[in-house]
Amino acid sequence: MKQIAALVFAIALLISCAKNASVQKNDNQFAEARKTYGQYCATCHGEKVEAFVDRQWKHGKSKDEIITSITNGWLENGMPAWKGTVSDAGIEELAELIVSSLGTVNQYDFEEVEKTDTYSSQGMTLKMVPVLEDIDSPWGLTSLPDGSLLITDREGDLWKVGSDNSKIKISGVPAVLAEGQGGLFDIKLHPDYDENGWIYLTYAKFKEEGGETLSTTAMIRGKLSGNTLVQKEELFEAHPYLTTRHHYGARMAFDDENYLYLSVGDRGKRDENPQSLENGCGKIHRFNDDGSIPQDNPFVNTPNAVKSIWSYGHRNPQGLIYKPDVDQIWEHEHGPRGGDEVNIIEKGKNFGWPVISYGINYNGTTFTDISAKEGMVQPQIYYLPSIAPCGMTYVSSSKYPGWNGDILVGSLRFNYIDRLDISENKIANQEKELINIGRLRNVFEAPDGFIYVGIENPGTVYRLTPQ
Ligand code: HEC
CATH class of the missing domain: 2.120.10.30 (TolB, C-terminal domain)
Known part of the structure; x- marks a missing residue:
């Protein structure tokens, strides 16, 4: 529970820093990955990875599944393959950034909260x-x-x-x-x-x-x-x-x-x-x-x-x-x-x-x-x-x-x-x-x-x- 509270607080803080969107703990941690994302992914998926992750996932949102998506692409649907363009380590970091960004969506998972008046x-x-x-x-x-x-x-x-x-x-x-x-x-x-x-x-x-x-x-x-x-x-x-x-x-x-x-x-x-x-x-x-x-x-x-x-x-x-x-x-x-x-x-x-x-x-x-x-x-x-x-x-x-x-x-x-x-x-x-x-x-x-x-x-x- 404490961990959840800490996470929620961190996210609230992150959102409240919106004015200086670059001053986020996440950003420092994933600085390289964010740069790669901005360079290769933003044109199709938007500047903010947090906006991208709020989607109906089609090919899975575990780290491994995301690595597969990025590495091989979904060519017939317009998603390029990034193997070669981005290093394996770079792709793994991108996947970690995406998984971590899913936290912004998951903070609203209130399903367990009981209804009350x-x-x-x-x-x-x-x-x-x-x-x-x-x-x-x-x-x-x-x-x-x-x-x-x-x-x-x-x-x-x-x-x-x-x-x-x-x-x-x-x-x-x-x-x-x-x-x-x-x-x-x-x-x-x-x-x-x-x-x-x-x-x-x-x-x-x-x-x-x-x-x-x-x-x-x-x-x-x-x-x-x-x-x-x-x-x-x-x-x-x-x-x-x-x-x-x-x-x-x-x-x-x-x-x-x-x-x-x-x-x-x-x-x-x-x-x-x-x-x-x-x-x-x-x-x-x-x-x-x-x-x-x-x-x-x-x-x-x-x-x-x-x-x-x-x-x-x-x-x-x-x-x-x-x-x-x-x-x-x-x-x-x-x-x-x-x-x-x-x-x-x-x-x-x-x-x-x-x-x-x-x-x-x-x-x-x-x-x-x-x-x-x-x-x-x-x-x-x-x-x-x-x-x-x-x-x-x-x-x-x-x-x-x-x-x-x-x-x-x-x-x-x-x-x-x-x-x-x-x-x-x-x-x-x-x-x-x-x-x-x-x-x-x-x-x-x-x-x-x-x-x-x-x-x-x-x-x-x-x-x-x-x-
Ligand atoms: C040219 C446009 C384009 C670029 C650039 C692009 N993507 Fe995609 N991406 C797509 C499209 C379109 C899909 C949806 C594919 C489908 O429907 O099967 C997609 C799907 C994905 C998925 C799977 C989503 C799901 O629903 O399962 C991931 C993960 C992904 N992209 C990550 C990235 C990353 C990371 C980059 C940058 C390295 C990137 N994409 C760059 C167009 C792009």
């Missing part, structure tokens, strides 16, 4: 109490001053859950395109909700054109009158509308001056959208609370640029939070295989997708050779393998003293929460929490100070109740 962490005992069940996919959540919750279900429903456990469907919500990853997305209250009653929603908006259904990420605000959303105002829709059904982004965050940030994904148009300022996809946008454009946005004077753009070069940002202690916007985004990132968003900056990335295509092929470039921002951390980050929240509540000041990132793929332990505004450590919780879709700290987690299959929202 009570977790302990940092001296806290946390019980999962269901507050809403039998929905499709909990996407957004907030709480109202009267203690009730507003929860969006991706399929298109907005639920109000009373503190007496009553469940009411709110009417007047816009029609959404609930196909693929599309649907009803995020919900946020205006920071001065008590005075103005504004509620903000994002969703997949659609229209018919040329016999096809096109959609985009859109943002509205409205007010609750009883159980109906009224006084609706359209604030923004990202252009262009597209036929794809994925990478909508759609998270919102307010900062302490009431500027509103919105993430929009690249909509699967990697090579057209994120690097161009002339469309709204693959961007973080910034608005005034009424949807108008702040005059200090970075591209207001750039000809043809979308004026709401705050940063660009993003893939599918589905985590967006305001970190009040340092007045920063933090974001996470789904990468390709091995390129999930946590970023600190900065005005006018290019975050590099798809010119730079730590990942490779899901089919194992590569699309870029580089993970860094002048003028493009490096992530705070990246995940190898990809964890499929879902949901992100900053813990400010006094209800969770052990997690105060930390950031929680949900993992859809590995069913746990990655707690980013922040020290001096740097990710000092990563801890695995709520291991084996189920298909984790989202995690939120609501205005009521409680943390809620949304799980899929079946769709359930739990309050993480300190005991």
Whole structure:
């Protein structure tokens, strides 16, 4: 157990060193092998051997089997034979590097961990109490001053859950395109909700054109009158509308001056959208609370640029939070295989997708050779393998003293929460929490100070109740 803990810690450390990816113990140990890998293997398998090993293995992943693969190749399938080009000793070192890198994948092997509804962490005992069940996919959540919750279900429903456990469907919500990853997305209250009653929603908006259904990420605000959303105002829709059904982004965050940030994904148009300022996809946008454009946005004077753009070069940002202690916007985004990132968003900056990335295509092929470039921002951390980050929240509540000041990132793929332990505004450590919780879709700290987690299959929202 101690060994496992040490390994997990080493790997966490390794990942937390992502900013200086070359300072890894592994790297020193396998310096030669990494060089050979970079020279001969990276063009086909990607720069990071840790991304390569996260695959469906076809010819075996024991050291001997890997040596066989490298030595003889699989010529008919496009894998060259390396005998002669690389020495026998060099091939053995490559195999050892690959086997050792498999540890990054194996750290998520939670199969033995028993299912539970009570977790302990940092001296806290946390019980999962269901507050809403039998929905499709909990996407957004907030709480109202009267203690009730507003929860969006991706399929298109907005639920109000009373503190007496009553469940009411709110009417007047816009029609959404609930196909693929599309649907009803995020919900946020205006920071001065008590005075103005504004509620903000994002969703997949659609229209018919040329016999096809096109959609985009859109943002509205409205007010609750009883159980109906009224006084609706359209604030923004990202252009262009597209036929794809994925990478909508759609998270919102307010900062302490009431500027509103919105993430929009690249909509699967990697090579057209994120690097161009002339469309709204693959961007973080910034608005005034009424949807108008702040005059200090970075591209207001750039000809043809979308004026709401705050940063660009993003893939599918589905985590967006305001970190009040340092007045920063933090974001996470789904990468390709091995390129999930946590970023600190900065005005006018290019975050590099798809010119730079730590990942490779899901089919194992590569699309870029580089993970860094002048003028493009490096992530705070990246995940190898990809964890499929879902949901992100900053813990400010006094209800969770052990997690105060930390950031929680949900993992859809590995069913746990990655707690980013922040020290001096740097990710000092990563801890695995709520291991084996189920298909984790989202995690939120609501205005009521409680943390809620949304799980899929079946769709359930739990309050993480300190005991
Ligand atoms: C020209 C592209 C190319 C290069 C360069 C290349 N590979 Fe491969 N490699 C492939 C392909 C394609 C496959 C999948 C073969 C198959 O499906 O049978 C593969 C398969 C493998 C496998 C077996 C994976 C499995 O699923 O069992 C290993 C191990 C491997 N490569 C290691 C390496 C190493 C180490 C290098 C560098 C010395 C390297 N490869 C260089 C294309 C390449």
